[in-house]
Amino acid sequence: EVQLVQSGAEVKKPGESLRISCKGSGYSFTSYWISWVRQMPGKGLEWMGRIDPSDSYTNYSPSFQGHVTISADKSISTAYLQWSSLKASDTAMYYCARLQQLAIDYWGQGTLVTVSS
Amino acid sequence: SYELTQPLSVSVALGQTARITCGGNNIGSKNVHWYQQKPGQAPVLVIYRDSNRPSGIPERFSGSNSGNTATLTISRAQAGDEADYYCQVWDSSNVVFGGGTKLTVL
Numbered sequence: 001e002v003q004l005v006q007s008g009a010e011v012k013k014p015g016e017s018l019r020i021s022c023k024g025s026g027y028s029f030t031s032y033w034i035s036w037v038r039q040m041p042g043k044g045l046e047w048m049g050r051i052d053p054s055d056s057y058t059n060y061s062p063s064f065q066g067h068v069t070i071s072a073d074k075s076i077s078t079a080y081l082q083w084s085s086l087k088a089s090d091t092a093m094y095y096c097a098r099l100q101q102l103a104i105d106y107w108g109q110g111t112l113v114t115v116s117s
Numbered sequence: 118s119y120e121l122t123q124p125l126s127v128s129v130a131l132g133q134t135a136r137i138t139c140g141g142n143n144i145g146s147k148n149v150h151w152y153q154q155k156p157g158q159a160p161v162l163v164i165y166r167d168s169n170r171p172s173g174i175p176e177r178f179s180g181s182n183s184g185n186t187a188t189l190t191i192s193r194a195q196a197g198d199e200a201d202y203y204c205q206v207w208d209s210s211n212v213v214f215g216g217g218t219k220l221t222v223l
Contacts (some may be wrong), residue, residue: 035212045152045160045203047212059210062118102207103150105171107159108186 002026003114004034004096004108013115015090018033019082022096030054030076033099036070039110040092051079086115098099119208121215128221135191137218139204142185147206149187151180154217155200163202164189194222 007021022034035050049060053072060070072079079096096108122140129135139149149167150162162171166178166189177192191198199222204215 036141037212044201044217045154045214047214050212061211099212102148102164102212103162103165103205104152104160104212105162105165110159 002098002106004098004106006094006096006108006111009112009114011116013117014085014087014115016048016086016115017082017084018086018113019080020094020113022079022081022108024077024079024098026092030074034070034072034079035097035099035104036079037097037104038092039062039095039106048081053077053079072087086113088115088117091115118213119206119213120191121204121213123202123204123215123218125216126219126221128223129191129194130223131196132193135194135198135222137189137191137202137204137219137220139187139189139215140185141187141206144187144206145183147182147208149180149182150205151178151189152203152205153198153200154203160203177215191220194220196222198222 003025005023030053033050036048038046048064051058051070053074069082093110095110097104098106151164153163154160163178167182168180179190181188201217203217
């Protein structure tokens with residue numbers, strides 16, 4: 001069974017750094033790209049970027065380029081999304097998702113990030 | 118950048134047919150995928166590559182794509198179909214989502 005299991009909810013202060021994770025299982029982790037998707041409270045889905053776990057090649061949405069970093073460790077089948085300095089506007093649910101022929105066929109359960117002073 | 122336009126909301130009577138549109142410039146030349154998201158849950162793929170259903174998705178869900186409009190059709194709508202629906206394409210090495218449509222089953 002394909003699963004993407006994300007790390008738990010986080011509460012951080014503005015200016016702090018954060019890395020959240022997404023562990024894939026039940027499939028060959030290096031055979032599929034992993035994307036990250038943001039959903040702000042009460043809003044729609046926003047694609048942040050993707051990584052090819054086989055070689056860690058990434059590309060980012062222009063809206064998120066420079067604001068976040070996507071990485072992966074294929075030895076432990078885990079992808080990451082990180083911030084160096086959080087803002088209140090980063091408060092959102094973040095989903096990792098597997099890309100299959102440019103559609104998302106599996107989603108993680110989501111990680112809620114709350115940034116508040 | 119490429120944009121996808123969806124109606125904010127669609128209403129359908131129980132047992133009737135709902136149609137949710139997704140507009141984009143020459144979208145008929147792209148593969149369109151559709152997701153259903155219920156409150157508090159992650160999205161679920163319901164249609165891929167315009168008109169294909171993943172395993173486990175009821176036959177009541179179908180899709181089409183031509184010209185500047187793609188359409189998700191839900192036949193014999195049930196209360197459990199009430200959700201947000203998003204269309205998605207791949208454009209210039211980016212995933213692009215529509216703004217989402219809230220389906221209400223009356």
